[in-house]
Amino acid sequence: MGLIDTDLSFDPRDPYFPAPGATGVEWALQVFTTTNGYGLDSAGVRLSDDRTHLHADRYAWLGQQLPVDAGSVDVAVTSSGGVLEWSIAVRHEEPIKSVKLLLRGLPAEQLRAGWWAPNTGRGRAHGVNGQRFQLEYPGPDWATPWVAAGTEQSGLVLSVRDPLVRRQILHVHQPPYAPGPITELVHLPMASARSTSYQVPPIRLRPGTDAPTADADLDEHMSFVEQAHGLQPWATRPDVPDWMRRIALVVTLHGQHWTGYVFNTFPQMAEALRFVAQHIEPHRVLAYLPGWEGRYYYAYPQYHPGEDMGGAEGFAALTRSARQLGVRLMPMFGGHGANVVQYPPWERAVLRNDTDRYVELLNRPDWDSDRVGEGDQVFLNPGEPEFRAHLVESISATVRNFGVDAAFLDTLGFWFNDPRHDVFDGYRQLVAELRSRHPELVLAVEGWWDALMSLFPLSQQWYGMDRDLRKPRVLNRYARTTGHLAEGTPGQGSTGVHEKGFLPRPPDVFHEGHIPVVGISDTTLPAQADEVAAICRWAAEHGPA
Template identity: 60%
Template sequence: MTTPTADLSFDPCDPYFPVPGGGPARWAVQVFTHDNGHGVDPDSAEVSTPDERTVRMCAGRYARLGQQVTGAAGEVDVVVRRDARTLTFQVNASHPESIKSVKLLLRGLPRTALQAGWWSPTTPRGATTVGRFQWTYPGPEWATRWAAAGEGPDSVALSVRDPGVHATALHVSEPPYAGEPITEVVLAAPAHERTQRYQAPPVQVTFTDDTAGLDAALDDHLRFVESAHGLVAWEERVDTPDWLDDVALVVALHGQHWTGHIFNTFDQMAHALKFVADHVDPSRVLAYLPGWEGRYYHSYPHYRPGPDLGGDTGFARLVETAHGLGFHLMPMFGAHGANVSRYAQWHEAAIRNDTNRYVDLVNRPDWDGDRFGEGDQVFLNPGEPGFGRHLTDSISAIVTEFGVDAAFLDTAGFWFNDPRHPLFSGFRTLAATLRRRHPNLLLAAEGWWDAMLALFPLSQQWLGWSRDFRAPRTLTRYARTTGHLAEGAPGPGSTGVHEQGFRPRPAQHPLPGHIAQVSFAERTLAEYRDEIAEICRRADGRIRV
């Protein structure tokens, strides 16, 4: 959950309007441009009821937030329709400036539901969020744009029906001037398409009295997501190799740290796999290789077997040994990361802020321990044609030359509203090209959200292994997940090439759709053989759900 630190320090004084059929629920709307935020000028607002199921509000002018200045140019048209117990809000706005987002504000939602707390499909079972919070899509805290408050009488479900991958926020608070909770749904226009007009995606609010009603509302939302993004049931996917159904364990074999420190050479990785093969059927194991390209992240975005680990010859020997035993191999590639000193074209692909005024510098870990982030790490957009081709061709070359079985895309779950190139379109192109070239190649990603599941049938679970989802079908109906790279190896919990140092390995109890994972850091096999053997045996006997 992300809690924002900024908020208005005054009452925006928004006019609120009724919903069809009456009742306590009321709504308002705000429109945001690059230069300011705007409410509705109440003197220009006309409310009509074309029929008993519809309320329409048309305003011909805006006001500054707080209503101190009214009469600003622009128009907003909101249609609210009721279908049984569901309200659908459709906002259309225009303004002399480019519109960056629209906010729908809701008051009068059932108090009992709000007091019980909000939850999403990936909220831990039995947990809710009460009080002030914000979830943002796409991201780990809001994997699909559906949320519910309560789960008994007077419950409410909220669904955003956006066919694209666009930033959306759910914010709930009770500011001092309100005297009641305000639920905000903020719908951001894609930065590469911002104009003076914006038709926001519909927002649905469903009122129900029981868990069955909430389940029905979620299933209806998932049917929309399936249609919008081409999601199909796990059993119907055509982009998963047959062997993935039998995989019960992912073994992470850490290679070389950013500093150059070596955890395992290619020969040491092969030795570890021979040990694993004594305790679990190798055909049920996916061997994952972070830091195989040499200095982790320092070498990004150039991908060849690291010279210090054994180079091309050592890597080929590892592949031969692994395949001879029956393992499947998955080297790691960076979906965004790049060292500017290694990629001269970085500026053309660097992710830009949403107004295209500067490079958005994100994810700059302290790799060397001096307590400051490294200066030469940038994030690149795979939607930029040059970098997209470079990344695709790099992966394809390793698959062709060495015959690896899968490719893992680091940081793929992070999304940015880049105004020059839509990021998710880049992933679609990458996935389509690689599958055309290598039909049996498994593509996996770090993290997941609904649209990503259509491209990546396997992901690393960045929400934490122990999170037992309230609605696991949101993931497991379509894809599978496994432990994260940063989960520590047996023993003191070294995270290997990752930047989080030492983290105790979490207990991995069987959960639907989750594949067990274990990491090998520097002395894992030498000092924790018995624990590794037990993990392998337990995975081999795991009942897959």
């Protein structure tokens, strides 16, 4: 992941070039390899008279102290229909790690108003009044590589038309040596396809937007995304069965904590569903089962009904009870997570850093509250065939043996630049193999972004992120979200199997395309029965019929 709290301690002295057709806007380029970062040698640059083509036959160390004969750069800047587009081709003797386009001279008033992505919270903006910030795609803050600065009535748009899922970073700051803000757009090639020559996908700048032109630009961008990733509208996507379109409430039935503490046995889960069914039509309920496999995350990636909750017999009885009521069941699986004790071949699949030097961890939770992260939890790449086959068979066996209706895959919204296996291609193959076996199975995921929605029609909203979006159609047109596992239960706010401990349950507010959630821990029923019933009635009133 990119870092926002580090920077150069000197002026890189990049040569800047005027952008054709955009008065006052200038651009520069930096190229980064696995060995060093480079600017263009100002003495080795040739710019065409019309400013639309640049050729550089030499690099320089950042700061311009030393020229480096290590490759060349060709940049074409075209202007059409009010849009500037950069086409950048770089060659270097060393493997290319990233390429950065730098822009300066963008309208100061628009930059002071701040930047926003389609999934930025309504009324919010990044970098207001020059505050340094960074967005990273794909991830919670940047769901598609399109971003605007300024107000709806007066602004600009910056976007990347990338047909693949690759890291894009937007970083805006004003270092002491710069006369004004510098907007950086960094593109990272996939580490699994790293080479000494690279073509950056088109980077587009549309200055001088008002609300209609910005909206039209976003729609054009999403049309490109639809074509690139096979993203289909919710109304017509074939991986959404009719029952899923009627779901109005997700009920989280917490199972067994990492420590072994049991929140609900399988008979208690069935009893909770019977209570819920008294207050909302049960066919409109999806029951989500984290910790059903035994010790949450400790048992990963081995998935069998936990013995302390009732084992296979108890789980089968739960599925029968749910079926009789009309409630749909969605057990949880780890999309990446594994305990090395439970999965001996973990080293073949573990996520690695981009140069394949060390293991990448998404996080290191302290599950037992000794204030130290556990040492045996790792994250595996579904792009690795053996782990993907294990995950497919684990989910498939649960469907075959118990007839569950959906499967939730944790953490797959997080993207990694693993050099051994393309992680998104692994997601795609995982989904394709599951759909070929179980066409009616609904697949859900933690987090969402544009290409990920092409695979998963349902997601948990990113933890802590606003659901009232600036441009909600980038989500609602394609998929649905529900509340995160870490949303507290009614009453004390227990997060159940999740590591957050206790958090107040947020109030229910209607947002189109968002399915409310209510969690059931060990103390929720009957102590908070009235509140649970009220939540069920609210969901029934506001959800699809």
